[in-house]
Amino acid sequence: DAGITQSPRYKITETGRQVTLMCHQTWSHSYMFWYRQDLGHGLRLIYYSAAADITDKGEVPDGYVVSRSKTENFPLTLESATRSQTSVYFCASSERWDTQYFGPGTRLTVL
């Protein structure tokens, strides 16, 4: 199906474990983004990418790693999960630097 998908939709993990959240888009959009959404903070940008192999930090990048070897995929890895990384994570893509299209989100709980 066309669009932007995220997997898994729900994930429970333990402190210290590595977790990878997947994001896939079928539009061949150049730009892709990872946000986290927490009560009281709205959406905060973690990392973004302007094209394959080009990534840059957002507001809250510490503890996260991204890669973009293919245009359509933009995985987000938590190298050693902490409780403070419990959140809802959204991936988004855009063709140009305007309208962003969001995935359905991944709800991550770190115990």
Added chain:
Amino acid sequence: SQQGEEDPQALSIQEGENATMNCSYKTSINNLQWYRQNSGRGLVHLILIRSNEREKHSGRLRVTLDTSKKSSSLLITASRAADTASYFCATGLDRGSTLGRLYFGRGTQLTVWP
């Protein structure tokens, strides 16, 4: 912070009434966008207004932009229960190094009662 700030944080109205939400921001922008988020879902783009535009319409939505006051408003006319959601403004800055990024506010929670 360069993010937009929505006002009010929460708004509760009856079906058929109009809903107005405001957004203020701090720096020069290239565009301002409004998004809707239904509970448990991703954000959905509603409307984009560029810095050289003052007003834009889309169906029951009307957006205004006042760059001198660094503010925008979103008006939803004849609200329906299905409009119940959180509404976010997002600003795209007018700087080359940040092109592509959006800065989101914390949102306005709109509840429309039948």
